[in-house]
Amino acid sequence: MAGDFEWVGRSPLRVDTGDKIRGHAVYIDDMKPRGMLYGKVLRSKFPHARIRRIDTGRAGRLPGVKGVVTGMDLPFQHGEGILDKPFLARDKVRYIGEGVAAVAAVDEQTAENALALIAVEYEKLPPVFEPLDAVKPEAPVIHENLHAYDHSSHINPVKGTNICHQFNLQKGDIEKGFAESDFIFENTFRTPMMQHASLEPHGAICLIDDETQITLWANNDSPYRCRNEIARALHLPLNRIRIISAPNIGGNFGGKGGLQAEAFALALAWKVRNRPIKVIYTRAEELGASLVRHPCVIHLKTGVKRGGRILARQVTMHWATGAYAEKGPTVVEGGGVTAAGPYKIPNVRIDGYCVYTNRPIAGAMRGYGAPQACWAYEQQMDIIADRLGLDPLEIRINQVYEDGDVHANGQVLYSEGLKSCLQKVAEKMAWGRKPLGKDRGRGLACMEKAAGKTRSGSAAVVKVNEDGTVDLLSSTTEVGQGSTTVLCQIVAEELGIPLTRVRKASPDTAFTPYDTSTTASRSTFHMGNAVQMAARDAREKIIDLAAGVLEAKKADLLLREGKVFVAGSPQKSLSIAGILKARFGSSGSILGRGFYFPRPRPGTRPGSPPGKLFWLLGVHGVEVEVNRATGEVNVLKVYAAHDAGKAIHPSNCEGQAQGGISWGIGHAFFEELKFEKETLLNPTLLNYKIPTALDMPEMETEIVEYLHPDGPFGAKGIAEASNAPTPPAIANAVYNAVGVRITDLPITPEKILAALEEKAEKKQRAHPKSSGTPAR
């Protein structure tokens, strides 16, 4: 396939490599506009309390302090879908770590010192921490005015409760499905609070002048979304706000969205005008007071025919979104739509509840609800197979979605490469053929994640310079995922120029065109399409000009190696620069533009659900060995296959798969923000463990190219498919190895030892908690 293309499908050196290996890559902390002050945030020590009084007088008088701001100074609320969050707490605090006041000073230490001089008088309120507790009628209500908050129309908060959004999806007749089933399986699974733990913490610098023109430098993943959230909160015209991306962002994974450090920098700049103010989070703030993954309780009830055919599945999910909604409502949707798994199930009902608790705010995190769902449905698949004596591969392969199937959400599927992934992993790991040793086991897990932001636009400009080099204008941020390289490859491919001649500057809303966001694995697809359109538009203009200059028919012209050739007359070639010069002298310049906004697939029945543009699809298979004495699990090898559509940069795609596996290992075994009642027990990376190189197993990753009819060169997204299947595959392998099943992440040695003990006590083959009750 690579042979068809010059740049697409190859893996050139990433364009950001040079700066990064030389240490010249600029991050937000490297930026220091003239006159900059440093901001620090005083955070709540109570999970739920009314603020009686804040005395900032002493802090304000400390030499070097230029201003102290509290929630009283900013009578605004912000949020992505529901505007429930003040910039700093106003009437009450809702979690430990919530910003209560902030100080701007000439240096960080002075700002830090001033925090200690701020006196806050609280009146404690009863907190609620668990989502199942928070939905009880007697639970303390965290947002009394929930019903009055401005919110987007797709969100339905329940007045007087802690439920900020409910999600419901139904297909077929669930009761009929259960009635016709031979077995009913009911299981509950739990996933904990996790953190992105990006290498780079959140940071922002904000400058607001007397005329309330706002300039915000940030390591935010999505400058346009950020601009919109600020404009909506402050009721300002969009072009009064300028968001300048840090040229490099040290990790995102969903955590750099919304307003985090941005909110505090902005609050300070609102008060202390005309000076830029920088706020950079400490690691403790990262872990305890930025964004986390939604802890979730997932209850699955599944009706199955003898032989394994699933007739009905009902999923009930309670998602703890923490003190503020952030992206909770759409995470609940994202996790909900996929919660029945990628299987042909005729009758489905899914209910998701997005629930406030007095905990840190949960937001977007790689997989966006899909990992929680996958942890549940992929274990239950093995529970069912085990009970019915079926092979875990077979039960999946017989039921996994294929092109033309109708998804639980009602759409007719296309570009569905999951079965190929499953076959590829099975083949690689010699499923059912390779003998494994004692206390060793194998496990499989499939996953699908809906492409997010389906109806969302991306725009791009391809600026061809006088010498034929190109500046690409696109608001996709480089968060380490390699999008800059991929987008430059698309331009190089379409214009037939060397990759080195394409350069992309980082986003700046005053200049770079609109993009919805760098999230949801959408950049290669959405922005890739926009860039391709812009490059083709530029190409067309070059061909138009060249036809005149070379006196040739447009149809005969080819672009290759920076030149325009006339088919059949190689001597007539001219460089792009030469063509521009012939027509415009030294002023030759071309602006190609593209705006991609998805349209329904041809043939979609009118009135059918909008559907997802594509699905992120992947399968992991693992082989493990369990130490019965210590409870430790040794992952021997992970096999992965991911459907990337066309892999524009294959080694980058493999990198995504490998990175996803490392996340999966972390989530499977270590990662959990643990609380002892109110208190976070592991607010540092010393006790919030993420995998090191030594924790990583051998990996074999495979990219399946199941082309997408609308993707650029057939490409789809891949990033978010890659972490979710590892933990359930490991859990399934652990069960396969030693016969115990862990339903609550993470899979710790303590849990395994306890399960082995329980199993031994029962002196009989331990069935899993719910092992398939014959229906009625």
Added chain:
Amino acid sequence: MAGDFEWVGRSPLRVDTGDKIRGHAVYIDDMKPRGMLYGKVLRSKFPHARIRRIDTGRAGRLPGVKGVVTGMDLPFQHGEGILDKPFLARDKVRYIGEGVAAVAAVDEQTAENALALIAVEYEKLPPVFEPLDAVKPEAPVIHENLHAYDHSSHINPVKGTNICHQFNLQKGDIEKGFAESDFIFENTFRTPMMQHASLEPHGAICLIDDETQITLWANNDSPYRCRNEIARALHLPLNRIRIISAPNIGGNFGGKGGLQAEAFALALAWKVRNRPIKVIYTRAEELGASLVRHPCVIHLKTGVKRGGRILARQVTMHWATGAYAEKGPTVVEGGGVTAAGPYKIPNVRIDGYCVYTNRPIAGAMRGYGAPQACWAYEQQMDIIADRLGLDPLEIRINQVYEDGDVHANGQVLYSEGLKSCLQKVAEKMAWGRKPLGKDRGRGLACMEKAAGKTRSGSAAVVKVNEDGTVDLLSSTTEVGQGSTTVLCQIVAEELGIPLTRVRKASPDTAFTPYDTSTTASRSTFHMGNAVQMAARDAREKIIDLAAGVLEAKKADLLLREGKVFVAGSPQKSLSIAGILKARFGSSGSILGRGFYFPRPRPGTRPGSPPGKLFWLLGVHGVEVEVNRATGEVNVLKVYAAHDAGKAIHPSNCEGQAQGGISWGIGHAFFEELKFEKETLLNPTLLNYKIPTALDMPEMETEIVEYLHPDGPFGAKGIAEASNAPTPPAIANAVYNAVGVRITDLPITPEKILAALEEKAEKKQRAHPKSSGTPAR
């Protein structure tokens, strides 16, 4: 006329006012990228010398010094049309003030201290200072390798001489013209070296990384031209170089073009990689070592019929371009094409010589050669009128160009409003009717200046945001001339939105589209056209979308006040934001684009000269009183009329006229960089005088709107028409008052006293030096 438009032709508050009056406008000296070093330049003390040796060892060892660079480090030459200038002197120095070495240090004082530690060994060479000396065969040759320099094809340097370019223009038969004339007038006029004296000095910050990616922040007037000059010199692809304009530039007048401080910042950054280095000029460097106006010797020979009709005019001009060509060749062309004056003369010959001297480099300066020419031809008009007993108004009005006339350059004229300007000024000053007192006189001067950069392109992007506000992307720099406001007015007008909803960020070649330059009074015309095209393109897209959303015919849709209205159904209106939302949800965004590149006027005969797009046209009339005892001239009033085509921002146009007059006053009376042999006598603003408010006369300015068929809304440029006619009008008025004529600028009291004395000595009515010899 203003009634037809919402924004065009009105004078809203300039959009840059707020920042400027609050002191928040950011200039280059306000910019300080992280890790910045300060650069200082060691300059030559000799006008012409060979460099034997440079010892930078001691300077390099001074604590705080991060690097010392000499010409040996950069084997490159740069220049706009002829690449004659090293970044730092290499083999020899060619003027006092030429950069010989530069130091980068942690602060300015250290850099300055280090300069004193650099030892340079020179071998003096004979210098030449005057252009008429420099063209003599025995003159020392300043550029021995002139013939070998890379240069643009329109430049013709003469090998082995100091002539770097020759200009020649001929129309009709000059000898026949003289033969048929009744009188021959021959006069020589001189103009001195002047300086722009912008409020803000030159400044630049350059960062070059290990991969030779160049980022240059500068107060350069034209980021794309600057990028091109660097790329051409260093043989780099254009997109490896990023030029970021300072958001505000404190005055330009042609002086901020080319590479001035930029060259030294770049040279230092070339040596000291990975750190930004700032170079800001001192006032002494501004006056003695930046750019100056070309001193010029103009010889006019004119054949006239009895009755005043001019039959033939021959002009010979020697322009001193200083040590390097800079824009000399095109200044000579610009001054040359207009040197016969804006009069219907059938036989013309113009010869211009661009001559190297051992003086500071002459470059672009408001009027670009036209003021020198105007000083000559407008005085000779009065000399002729005086000798033939004609009225100075009448001799002009009878011969001034009108639409349809053929210019000296061969083009058929259109949009030629000079006669209207002349009539307007005559009317205002009651020419020939108002009695003036003793020792008082009146004088007139017309001027034309060819629009420069005729065949040059400008591009613009109009980015319509989700809420209908607009970001305008254009590489026109705001140098104080008000272009930002004018360009935003054009967008507001075309889109029917309030001016406050349009915002323009400053240029950055990584983002903002191509523009040739912010020079030559071209921005309103060229960029105005590009912006208008981009806005109309955006408007068309809005209308397309609106037709669908409002279910209306496109032809019925109107844009007004940020809304789209359906003609005849006012209730059907929807805001631009509403239309975008209806079609694209929250992703609504539009990119309008425009690229303006002039095409020949319809009806232009094929093969006829390309011609000028428009001519800057203006007339000044002055009334003066001369103090016979002191020689002082008191300007009582200046009357001005300028043809602006359509005045998009009338008060800005009047400001240009008033600013031009203040320049004219300065040039008439004070401004001259004076040398005593080698030494500049007035290197500070204490002794290089520019007019203060107290020096300014009463002014009455009038804008004549002689619409241009291709200008945006009929607009033309105006800035450069406005300073040239003041000095000759004053000289003519002085003659009218006291009968003495000063042919060498400036008109000092000493010169007047000497002339009055000479006149008195002759005891007879003093004829001017050349008073019209009857032909043969």
